[in-house]
Amino acid sequence: EAQVTQNPRYLITVTGKKLTVTCSQNMNHEYMSWYRQDPGLGLRQIYYSMNVEVTDKGDVPEGYKVSRKEKRNFPLILESPSPNQTSLYFCASSSLGGLGETQYFGPGTRLLVL
Amino acid sequence: GNSVTQMEGPVTLSEEAFLTINCTYTATGYPSLFWYVQYPGEGLQLLLKATKADDKGSNKGFEATYRKETTSFHLEKGSVQVSDSAVYFCALRGRGAQKLVFGQGTRLTINP
Numbered sequence: 001e002a003q004v005t006q007n008p009r010y011l012i013t014v015t016g017k018k019l020t021v022t023c024s025q026n027m028n029h030e031y032m033s034w035y036r037q038d039p040g041l042g043l044r045q046i047y048y049s050m051n052v053e054v055t056d057k058g059d060v061p062e063g064y065k066v067s068r069k070e071k072r073n074f075p076l077i078l079e080s081p082s083p084n085q086t087s088l089y090f091c092a093s094s095s096l097g098g099l100g101e102t103q104y105f106g107p108g109t110r111l112l113v114l
Numbered sequence: 115g116n117s118v119t120q121m122e123g124p125v126t127l128s129e130e131a132f133l134t135i136n137c138t139y140t141a142t143g144y145p146s147l148f149w150y151v152q153y154p155g156e157g158l159q160l161l162l163k164a165t166k167a168d169d170k171g172s173n174k175g176f177e178a179t180y181r182k183e184t185t186s187f188h189l190e191k192g193s194v195q196v197s198d199s200a201v202y203f204c205a206l207r208g209r210g211a212q213k214l215v216f217g218q219g220t221r222l223t224i225n226p
Contacts, residue, residue: 004157031212042118042203042216043158050212058213090157094212101207103214105150105157 002027004106006091013113021076021109023091030096032074033103034066037088039044040081046089049074050096081113116141119134120204120217127194128225135189135220137204139180147171147180147187148214153199161189161202196224 004025013019025032034035035058044081045058049068063085074093078085091106121136138143143213146165150158162171164180164187171178176191187204 033213035216037219040218042120042218043214044216045213048213070218092158096212099214102160102163104161107157 001018002104003103004091006089006106006109008109009107010110012114015082016080017083019078019111021078021089021091021111023074023076023106024072025074025091025093027073027093027095027102027104029093029104030071032068032093033090034064034074034076035090035092036060037090039106043090046076051107059072076096081111083113085112086113116145116206116208116215118206118215118217120202120220123220124223125220126223126225129196130193131224133189133191133194133198133222135202135204135222137187137189137217139185139187139204139206141185141206141208143209144182147178148205148207149176149178149187149189149205150205150216152201152219161175181216194222194224196226199221199224203216207223 006023019103030051034046035043037043049055089109092103094103117140144204148163151161162173164171167182169180178189201219203219205214
């Protein structure tokens, strides 16, 4: 089954304690992206990757890091989480195709930073 | 830059009512337009899409038409069901770009 998986699904942590949210896709997609969802703001892009070892900032990259060492994985790293990073996070992937290319989303990771 | 504006929610309807969720966009050129749906506790799923002016996307009884003259992509369904209760996101992707730009989402609740 084609899917994007994220782990963990729920996470409670404290300010300053480094954490990693994993994302993996099994569709051989080149493009992967992280979004955060906040009430009234929709989804905003954090970072994206066009292929292995190619990453770039999205609209809200402050406080986050990513890496793309393998095509299927795109972890999101919070080196020193702060309460304003409490949010719902989604990983997405797609191929680098045509106009209607669909992005597939993971189930989300709900993060609470105390 | 590109942006999407959706009708404010939440929206509450009775079963079998007619649904419209408004979506307008600002973009240079000719973006692709999408509606995504998020059911409770789940990720986003593509509901329908349109890639050029006057295209109509449709799925599960939902429809939306790409209107370039009004820069709109309104979502409609003739007769909603309780199972349609979800959050709906309008989104666009600019030509040559991969990033999706989302509206703020509209929460829809259908009462039996």
